[in-house]
Amino acid sequence: MPPLSKTLRFREPSVIPGFGLTFGLTVTWLSVIVLIPLAAMILYASRLGFDQFIAILTAQRTLNALKLSFGIAFAAAIFNVIFGLIVAWALTRYEFPGRRIADAIVDIPFALPTAVAGIALATLYSPQGWIGQFLAPLGIQVTFTPLGILVALIFVGIPFVVRTVQPVLKDLDPELELAAASLGASRWQVIRKVIAPTLLPAILTGFALAFARAVGEYGSVIFIAGNLPNISEIAPLLIVIRLEEFRYADATAIAVIMLFVAFIMLLIINRLQRWTEARS
Amino acid sequence: MTFIEATTNRQAGFGGAEENSGPARRSDFAARAPRGAKANTETLPVRILLVLIALGFLTLFIVIPLVAVFLQAFSKGWTAYFSALTDPDAISAIRLTIIVAACSVAVNLFFGLIAAWTITKYRFPGKTLLITLIDLPFSISPVVSGLVFVLLFGLQGFFGHWLQDNDIKILFAFPAILLATIFVTFPFVARELIPLMQEQGTTEEEAALSLGASGLTTFLKVTLPNIKWGLLYGILLCNARAMGEFGAVSVVSGHIRGETNTMPLHIEILYNEYQLTAAFAVASLLALLAIVTLVLKAALERKLERKR
C-alpha cells in the first residue's frame, strides 16, 4: 500500500465486509430524509434577510409565543424533576403494593399518542370535567390558560426524569450509604453528600430531555390551551397558524429558532449523558 | 397491619436475612435495597409519605387521563362506540394509519439495521456526529418536522411549481404523510440496536468469517439472531410513534376527510366538532395500542435481561 493512501485513510481497515455499502446507504438515507429537508428550511430562512428575520422574531405575538413555550417548558421540567425524583426513589427503594404496575405506567406518556392525551386532559380539566369541577370553585381555571399548558407539558415529560434517574439509583452501591452511615452521617447527610452528587448528572439529563421535549410539544397542548394569541399560544402552534395563513417566511423563522434550540439541547444532552456514564 | 411488619423487618438489620431466611414475598413498604442496606433507610412515615406522593402524582397525571379515555369512549354505550369506529371516515383514517405505520416501520427497520451495523461494526471518524444526526428528529418539534416538507413540496416551496407542472402530488397527500412519519420515527430502530450491538462487539462476526462464512451469511446467521429481540423492541416503539404521530402529519396532511386523515387527525376533527364520544372512541383504539405496546415492551425487556 503506498504511504499516501495510508495517511488519507478514512477508517480503520476492518475484516468485516460491507463498510462502503452500509455507510453509503446510511449517509444517503439520512441526507434524504433528515439533512436535506432541514438544510432546505435553513436555506429558506436565509433568503429572508437578517432584518426581516429579526422583525418576525421580535413581533409581539412571536415573542409572547416563544416566551410562553420556553417558560412553561422550563417550569414543567422543574416540576418533573421534583416529582420524577420521588417516583424514581419510591420505585427503586421501597416495596409497596402495585409497584410493578406503577413502574410500567411511567412509560404511558411515551406510548400514548399526543392527541389522545390532549383531548383527555382538556376534558378532565374543563370547568365541567372530573378534575376541573373541583378547581373552578377555587377560582382556578386550567383550560385555555398557561396553567393548562403546564399540565400537558408535565404529562409528556414524566418518563424522562424517572427513566434517567432510576438506573443510577439502582446501581448505587448500598455499601456506600452504609459506610457513610457507619461513619456517623445522619440519613439526611447521606442523601445530601453521598446520593445527591451521584444522581446530579442523571437529574440534569432528565431535566434537559424533558425540557427539550416540552418546548416542541404540540399535540397534547393545543386542545387544553385554547390558543388565545399572546396568552396561551405556544410557538409550535404559531408556526402552524402562519402556515395556514400561507406566511411561510414567518413560520420558517420561528421554526429555525426552534431547530437551533433543539440542536443545542441535543449537544447538551449528549454531554450530560457522557457525564452520567462516567459517573456510574 | 402490614406497616408493623415492615418495622420489624427493618430492625432485622444487617446480614441479608431477606434473601436467605426471610419470607419469599417482601413486606409492604420495606426497603428494596439488597442485603443489609435496609438498615439504612428512611423512617417508616417518610417512606409511606414518599410512596403516596409518587402514586398520587402518577394517578393524577397518568392513570386518570388514561381511564378517562375509555370511560368517555363508552359513555354512550357500545352501540355509539362501534358506530363511531365503523363510520366510513373513521375506517378510512384507521386504514391510512395502518398503511403509513407499516410503510414507515419497514423503511426504518431496513435503514435502522444498516445504520446500526455501520456504526457498531466499524471504526471511523465522525461516528459521534453520525449518531447525533440520527438522533436529531427526536428533539425536533413535530411541527418543524412537518414544516420542512411543506417548504420542499408546497406551492411556495422549492419543488412546488415543478411538482405542479408535472402533476405530481406530494404535499397534502399520502407521500408527504409517509415522509413526515418516517422523519419523526427515523431514530427508533437504530437507537435500540446501537447499544445492544455495541455491547455484543464483533468477535462472533470475526469467528464466522474465519470459519469461511460470507458477509451476508454472517449477518443473517450470526448478527441477526443475536439482535432479534432488540429489533422487535425498536419496531414496537417505532410503530407506536408512527401510528400516534400528530403534529408533523397535521402540518402536511391537508386534513382531507376520508382521504388524508390519520387516526390522530380524525380525533382532532371529531373533538373540534364536539363529537366527544366519537373522538374518544377512536382515541381508545390508540390508547389500547399504547397499553399493548407497553405490555409487550415489558415482556421483551424481561427477555433481553435474561439474555444477558
Next chain:
Amino acid sequence: MKIDVRNLSKRFGNFVALKNVDLDIASGELLALLGPSGSGKTTLLRIIAGLDFADGGEVYFAGENAANLNVRKRHVGFVFQHYALFRHMTVFENVAFGLRVRPRRERKPEHEIVKRVKRLLEFVHIEGLAERYPDQLSGGQRQRVALARALAIEPNVLLLDEPFGALDAKVRKSLRRWLRDLHGELNVTSVLVTHDQEEALEVADRIVVMGNGKIEQVGTPEEIYNEPANSFVFDFIGESVKLPVRIENGGIWIGSRRLATNDELPGTGPARLFVRPHDLTFGEVSEAPLQGAVRAVRRVGALSFADVRLDYGGDDLLVEASLPPETLVRPGDLVGLTPRRYRIYEDGAAESLTSAAL
C-alpha cells in the same frame, strides 16, 4: 503449514503495536507468543489470521504472500479469547457452522457433516453436550467447543488467543496438558498467545517473547529460561532480583565489595545485576558480597524463602532468596548472600555485559 512474517508494522493511533517484526513459524510446531499486555502479541496473531491489517510488511503462508487472502480464504482456525461461540446455536451447530457455510460446490453432504461433527466432539471429549447452548456450559467446556469449531474446517494453522485466560487455575492446568497432547496428535501448526510464562514454558515447542511491539527473543523454553537474551526477558521470565551495581576497574562492585568474576569487564559506570532468587546462596556475612538481616521466613510447600533486607549503602532493598533445605535462619539473623548465577546489564542497555555460569 510454514508461516513467515516479514517486517510487520502496525499502529493504533499513536500507539505502536508492532515494530518491524520478523518471525518464521515452522510447519507443525507449537509456538507461544509470550509478553505482557500491550506487547503486540495479540495484534500479531490477528494479523496472521487476517483479522487485522498491518500498516507495512507481509505474511507468507507456505511461501505465498497472504496479502490477497482474506480471512475466509486463509483457512485458519482461530480460537478467541472469550471463545466467541455463537450463543443462539447449540454446541453441535457451532461446530458444524464452518462446514455448513461453505459454497455449495465444496460443501459436504449433510450426513457427512453430522459424522464429522460427532467425531470432533468425541475428539475433544464433549460428545454428551451436543444439544446444549453455550451459556449452559462451563468455561472449560466452552474452550473445547471453540477448539472443535476451529478444527472442523481442517485449518492450515491453529491460532489461539489467550486460550486459558478466562479459566480458573485447576482447569487451566489440565487443559494445558490436553492441548499439548492434542497438538502431538494433530501436528497442525499452532500459535498460542499468552501472558502466562508458566503456560508458555510448559506447552510450547518454541517461545517468542515480545515487549513493546518488538520480538525480544525466540527460543526453546530452556533457552528462554536459562539464557535470556536481554534484561527484558530476564525480568519477564521467572522470578528475578535486580540489584544496582557499578562497573569499575574491570570488576563488579556491590557497594564497597567486589564480586568475584572470571573475566575483566570493560568500561565504567552504573549497571544492574539480575539474579534468580534460587541462585542466591547463603554464606558468611564477612565474605559474601551482600549482607542483610532476615525479616521473615516463609514456607511454600516444600520450599522455603527468606526475605532479606539488604544494607545497601544507606538504601534498603528487600530481596527474596530461596533457602536451601539444610540452612536454618530466623528473623533477625544477619546473613550473607552470594549471587551464584547472574547477568549484568549496563544501565539503559538491554544486552548483557557478562554472565556468570549461566
